Amino acid sequence: MMVGDLVRLKPIASxxxxxKRIGITMDxxxxxxxxxxxxxxxxxxxxxxPEPHASxxxxxxxxxxxxxxxxxxxxxxxx
Numbered sequence: 001m002m003v004g005d006l007v008r009l010k011p012i013a014s015x016x017x018x019x020k021r022i023g024i025t026m027d028x029x030x031x032x033x034x035x036x037x038x039x040x041x042x043x044x045x046x047x048x049x050p051e052p053h054a055s056x057x058x059x060x061x062x063x064x065x066x067x068x069x070x071x072x073x074x075x076x077x078x079x
């Protein structure tokens with residue numbers, strides 16, 4: 001994934017359809033992400049390393065949203 005790629009959220013098992021919202025990747029950053037389903041409710045930031053997040057701008061939003069790259073799928077690569 002690179003800046004300029006068109007992306008959408010990956011489908012999750014409980015959802016019946018793909019996300020229809022398409023956004024553009026504005027930046028790639030490193031952030032820590034606590035995954036409660038895997039690591040439990042008590043947060044200990046020393047247990048996790050930073051992971052890539054995409055700063056994504058969706059139509060209708062005035063600011064971008066930071067989303068873990070593993071939760072996104074590229075639908076059109078900007079090359």
